[in-house]
Amino acid sequence: MARNPLKDQVAVVGVGSTAYGRDQQRSLLSLGVEAALKAMADAGIDRRGIDGICGSGMSPLAVGNAGFLSVQGALGIEKVTWGKNGWLGSAFVFAVEAVFSGLCDTCLVVQSYRREVNMSRSAARDPFRLRASRFGETGGMGGRDFARRWLHSGEPYAAWMKRYMHDYGVGKDAFGLMAVNNRSHGARNPDAVIQRAITLDDYHASRMVWEPMQMLDMDIPVDGAEAFVITTAERARDLRQKPVTVHAMSLGGTRVGEFYENTLPWTENAFWVAMEGLWARSDLTRTDVDLFYPYDGYTIDAVAVVEAAGFCKPGEAGDYFRDCWDRRENILRLNGGRTLVTTGGGGLAHGRSGGSNLYAEAVRQLRGSQGERQARHADSALITIGSMYHDPSAVLLRAGERR
Template sequence: MTALKDTVAISGIGRSPYARDRGTTELSMVTDAVVEAIRDSGLPREAIDGIVGSGVMTGGVDTATVVSALGLPNITFWASAKPPIVNALMSAVHAVAAGTCRAVVVYHSMYRLGAGPFRERAAFGLPDGRASTGDGHTDSEPWGMFGSTGYAAWASRYLTEFGRTREDLSLIPLNGRRNAADNPGAVMRTPMSREDYFGARMIREPLCLYDMDVPIDGADAFVITAADLAADLPTVPVLVHALAMGMTAHPQEHLTADLRDTGQQMTAAALRARSDLWIDDVDVFLPYDGFSIITLRAFESYGFCADGEAGDFLRDNWDTGEDRILLRGRVPVNPHGGSLSEGGSQGAGHLREAVVQLRGDAGSRQVDGAASAMLTPGGFFFNAQGVVLRREAPLPG
């Protein structure tokens, strides 16, 4: 990873707004986001020579369809990637770093209509589609543990093993909802109290409605370029400082050995070895929160605190005046609201928020002087990921 460090940048971002039901097609949302990202980068469409597509578990929109819809004339590299977003980001970063491309557009889409059958299967423990296509081995009853089933089981294991309670889990959605109030693009902005959380419908013990991300329609897009090209573009370059993924020998939910042996710990170790910046250096922390237990455990896996101590750590870093987490009194956690309140975007929203913060474009939720960000997209099992981004130059003005 040393050879890739700071050599590739995110030079453009675009978004098709999140909503519970957009009433449009997935292709329309993707093309809107991609066009916005290319325009934001300042590049002509002829300069885009690579494309990587990603979508919710239904597979998203095919890259050839997007190329055709937008008339991108000079594509020499393309790939499809499953979520979370770092699968697509890493593919683009490697293509640019290898010299295969100079400017790659990455897109990710979320589409409730297309994902409906998937969600029904996951919610009721029925075949999730992965094993039936040779991808994973988690769908066969009676041991299938995909999605909410698996994370509820491991959340229960966490609370039991470390002697914790749902009070710890509640801190994640409460923090996210408080931050979403400052994000006009979040789909869930109504204030949430502790009483609201504990009064919510239980989905799978111990995870309630607010412990699980919000299904949405929407899309995000990013233009990935060589750093030297980014320096000549109108936007503030956000450098990809380090990337990592992690998967253990048994990455399926029902085969995972224990909470100390997951892809999350492996990713944290790999990211730490590749990055010059770590938890005491970053200005924004964006842990994945598809389920609240993933976020809670990330604080432990990445070294903020010891196993089982995340709840106490977060209470120690809870700003009572602002009623949210502020690490060391200054570093917000998911200032956009995260998947639990902005919308379930498989990490794409986290990546966009990191770029917006490092550009200084986050408006009322802007972190003063933000120059670096850490992200932990993905969960415990087959999709754990980590990213460190940084801004090299001072912000204009």
Template sequence: MGTMTVRYPVRDQVAIVGVGTTPYSRDSGKSEMGLVVDAARAAIKDAGLTAKDVDGIAGTWVRAELAQAALGIPAVNYYLNTRLPPFSQQVVAGINAVFSGLCDTMLVYHCAYRMGGTSRSAGGDPFRVSRRGMPRPLSPFPDTITGAACYASWANRYIEEYGASREDLGRIAINNRTNAGHNEHAAARKPLTMDEYLGARMVRDPLTVFDMDYTIDGADAFIITTAERARDLPQKPVIVHAAVLGQTDHGVEEDLPDLTDTGLKVAADALWARSELTLDDVDVFMPYDGFSVITLKWFEAIGYCGVGEAPGFVMDNWNEDADRIEIRGRVSVNPHGGSLSEGASQSAGHMREAVNQLRGQASGLQVEGARTALVAPGGFFYNAGAMLFRT
């Protein structure tokens, strides 16, 4: 790790200088556009800039040209309309656009919205069912449930191949819920015990309602510029040390041949090949947790432990008194509560929390003296991302 085996001139040349978010809720009363505008305006203001300063834009779900018009951004030199998650695509594109000189000030945003297929209540709302131009029949089987089929299969295979247990999945959920209790931004904050986890409603064996991300309405936005310009802006700059994507040649999760040939591993290998830092430098680890089994795989892919060893690693680093993971007694894991408890932001919340941790402005459990954050966004088994931020 951190041996710099490939060319990577963007290292430490770009910074995140503005962050904006909206409340996470089960029903915001706003459209996706309304949420994006609120988060983007907050990010621009946080950076000490105005809409006229933004000359690059990219985001998910809400089309970039529509967001640009709604925000009153007069002109951009770079825009990206690949609007589907994972959000790491838009972030990496923005970082590279700033570094290359295509733009000087990049706005990237992500919107999470409870569509008609994400819960039974949303499925009964005709407005939510027909959003994004993709009408869907009302169904008692939400996308969160039907989309969980492959992850339930992988979770069962993980348990079978490596001798893991449901308790191992439960510790991921409990860690995040414990941390969310300190985060007023989190949508689910009630403490979770192992007995409650094991007794929870099963959705797709072995995954319960606590193993799947907590769907919400909400948006996050970020302002990216050069590290040089960042020195003159009001917020403490968060430097992008490395940011990469990783994808296998299998385009859907159920086509993967095994639990090791994943986008997570591709992204992790690419990150360490471009980094001067190592895991020993990391103060905050933000692995994606759309499904609890993904987090176990991230511990392995990123290099904390070997394949199949994540359950033992979590146990060895479990703080029994605090009911949370503390790697080597100091590295916090998803201190904001992650997607399982703060809300299903498809990793935008992980990125926001990482930036705020390094600024000393964390939403939840502030890691004292945090200087390096490792974010593992995306989380799909076939495509993912990995980012190292530092101060």
């Protein structure tokens, strides 16, 4: 087993979420501050108790130092001993690292999204916007450098779907069943933007966008924000909420770096690297996981995470999902029925948030506070967020106890 000194030493003690919606006409900072205030109230901590901030998101909130500095100023937090910006799942991991290392005692993580900032999929195809943002002298992240394709739409992922289908000789049912699962859970989540369940036939009938990627393979652009308060497990036992501890975590990276033109084999993309690092540091195994939250920016991401986590062999997700399918509820039950998948609907139903809503749902489920949607016997949750190209994080959370 790899060294893991932070095992169960850091805890999530506060969660705050805004409503998710389309075109709310609010700034990223307004959304982030609302979520932050809710998270601090949830934890029972005021601004004087925060000494670290991590601002994140695919937005101007994360450009340069503006992310955490803007949040700090808006909240009136006079002093912090640590601050950083992150992206996708990495912000949460950075905050845990900072608390464990002692760079701060209590860290606030904020992730804000706005639909127009991140571009809808149709906007991403608009030639005028593309010219202004990707190819302009200063516009976009990369400007005239065609190799730096941070600002992209779904083409690289559509290509991976096609390659996966070709290499393993399979159809699209794995992607379709993941979409059905997430929409079924979204239909039970009153906070989800999309609350209409779908069938596998609906999935296959949805509009083709980049062959073989269809409309129902892609997450839902929204305005919204999530925030978390993270502190030591020792302090967490005396606070208001039942703590949720970080048992193990890992960030994954490959030699792909900033390039989306990827020739690595399927089993060597960044999700496999992250999951290998996680399992090497965990006392739990895949069969111990009660709740599973694979990132679903695109269904190909979620399928990749399922296989990288070891729930089935590479190329076998479609057959595995059919074997694990709950026909009555139209959801997945992995591990012989033990493990529920993306109980809040994820990006495909709740809305796109860079995966931060997966963390929020996992924490609330492990607290046992989700009412009619509460999963039974939920003691552990695996969250894997990011891209198969960059920034993947794998985090294993466990339900903690008060003193």
